[in-house]
Amino acid sequence: MTQQLPTAEPDDETRALRADIYRLLGRLLREPPDEALLAWLTSLAPEGDGDLARGWQGLAQAAGEATPAALARAHFRHLVGVIEGDVTPYASWYRQGALMDEALVALRRDLRRLGIARAEHSRDPEDHLAAELEVMALLVETSPHEEAGFYRRHLAPWADRCLADLAAVDTPFHARLGELGRAFLAEEARRLAAIDGEAPVRFVTPPVS
Template sequence: MLQTPTPAEPRDETRALRADIYRLLGRLLREPPDGKMLAWLASLEPEGGGELARAWQALARAAGEASPAPLARAHFRHLVGVIEGDITPYASWYRNGALMDDALVALRRDLRCLGIARADHSRDPEDHLAAELEVMALLVEAGPQDAASFYRHHLAPWADACLADLAAVDTPFYARLGALGRAFLAEESRRLAPTDGETPVRFVTPPAP
């Protein structure tokens, strides 16, 4: 989806973990999981307590009870299309009440300043929630300053509302995904305003698509 700027400083484990989670959430919002991804999610055993760990555990259970074909249909029903989808996962829709509106214009301006460009093959506008999560993954890896600013300006105003709508759908896997996204972004809100800290869940790299 996106071309990345050069990291400004070396990766550390916490930043790498956060970037992996942003990418995973973006991937699961953008496309339905295949059998390999479901098996990997079902195998997760998050460590620690708190809402975020419980959200990981709930998603792992839902993944273990799901199968790819029904989830592909559910993904289309919940997240694809303006008319067909239960949710319209675009910043402009949540912030301005219409697609391709001011939120997208501001986002494109800031992406140009950051040196991040949409891939030629991508069809989604840049303000799709999956795309903004992918941008956060790139910025978290590159360094904290741009990541914090991007988060506050482009994700914080609307992502929780979108994920809350997802958490209310009737497909357990996607409802648990919405709840996980909310729990993770709540941690990120505390982390990025204004100090950094440790994530309470140990995580490993997801399988390649």
């Protein structure tokens, strides 16, 4: 069955589901899954043949073949590392080539305007991909008029490239997480464009110099 894009604001159930997916992706990018979360992911039985359905299917299968201990080691290697992991999941890194750069400054300015503050226990700069996904979850739930603008300014320019890099790592679970994230954000770009009645939100890849 072909899924049609919404032409109006989605209902509350759809909005809650979208927020949950943003939070789940953020959770898995920020820290490895514990035993309970891994078991829940393994139990998923998504149906369909689109990119998003295949993303869920791949993650569920990879979850069933993994252990929390192995994924904890893989998470450190891929997303943390001694200095930096295989993937450096910060907007400034992807957009300016350095940490704590212009993308973080612009994000902090928007977060202040939105009244959103970094959690006191968090040590990561706010432009970590997990943090930006968590902000999107909050906006989906509480400020739907802000979600498309935030997505365009802070996720569209770099998130797909970051998740593509994650999809290329050698741990199946994290690679499938990258693929699922790309499929979900691509659908979100189309959804937000349809709701706003604007041109699709496009991922921007700078030309190679």
